[in-house]
Amino acid sequence: MRSPMKNEAEKTGLSRVAASTGAWALVLGVVGFACGFFGPIALSPDANQGPLLGIFISGPGGALLGAILGFVVGCLPLSRRTTVTCLIVAATAVALVTLYFSTPSPQFRATLLEAEFRGCEMPEALRDKTLADWDARIAKVTWAKPRAGWKEDFERMLKEQQGVVVTLNVLQAGRLYENRKPWNKGTLLVKPSQPQDSNKQYFAVRWGTSCDSYPDGKRALMVATGETSKQWPPEILANLLDLPTLEPAPPEYRSLLAK
Numbered sequence: 001m002r003s004p005m006k007n008e009a010e011k012t013g014l015s016r017v018a019a020s021t022g023a024w025a026l027v028l029g030v031v032g033f034a035c036g037f038f039g040p041i042a043l044s045p046d047a048n049q050g051p052l053l054g055i056f057i058s059g060p061g062g063a064l065l066g067a068i069l070g071f072v073v074g075c076l077p078l079s080r081r082t083t084v085t086c087l088i089v090a091a092t093a094v095a096l097v098t099l100y101f102s103t104p105s106p107q108f109r110a111t112l113l114e115a116e117f118r119g120c121e122m123p124e125a126l127r128d129k130t131l132a133d134w135d136a137r138i139a140k141v142t143w144a145k146p147r148a149g150w151k152e153d154f155e156r157m158l159k160e161q162q163g164v165v166v167t168l169n170v171l172q173a174g175r176l177y178e179n180r181k182p183w184n185k186g187t188l189l190v191k192p193s194q195p196q197d198s199n200k201q202y203f204a205v206r207w208g209t210s211c212d213s214y215p216d217g218k219r220a221l222m223v224a225t226g227e228t229s230k231q232w233p234p235e236i237l238a239n240l241l242d243l244p245t246l247e248p249a250p251p252e253y254r255s256l257l258a259k
Helices: 004-043 052-075 080-102 123-140 153-160 253-258
Strands: 107-121 164-178 188-193 200-204 219-225 245-248
Touching (some): 107 253, 123 164
Parallel strands (some): 200 245
Antiparallel strands (some): 107 164, 164 188, 219 245
16 A cells, blocks of 8 residues: 555656646747747748748647657756756757748759750741640630730740740759858859750850851850740740740859759
């Protein structure tokens, strides 16, 4: 038969463990939620789902971690001062980790290519094929009307958005990103990727407006970019041709592709 003093000690121990578990879960849950909710708003204002980090991940995750750590600490014979110190350290760690994941991820800027030219033609040579392709697309879309005068606008685009259509043999490729975290904002990195097409067409600009600037076999470092038109069919020639826009890459980008 157990003594009353022993039973009382067990109840006291269980109460201490329960209190520690609840307190740690509350503190770390609140810290995780606050940093995960307000951190993305302050650090990544352009993130569409930023505050959801605190609601669905760091808040519940902090509470679960706090419950586990609180249970462990409650079972150990630690002084109150040591317990408080451990709680402060854990809360700080949760805050720092959550704020780190609240910072913006690198933003994709362009595809970096090292390639050689394998062919060139003027965009007007693709007029008939392009118009026929868009006629076929428009015929399949019955819920939206095409932009008025889009066929006639082709001639304007040829004059105002000058360039040529080149075929490339891609030797190296990488996706170019801009870092946006506070400590590396503005720096660039390239994530290597496997060239997908050995002979793919691009709409090349800023080198020249004739095929003389793109002799077969010439190697160059380029970036494939291009804005996306908000009209349908597009009022941007590269979009209408369904081609990425190709531009010369700064020489310093070569070292990024080599990494």
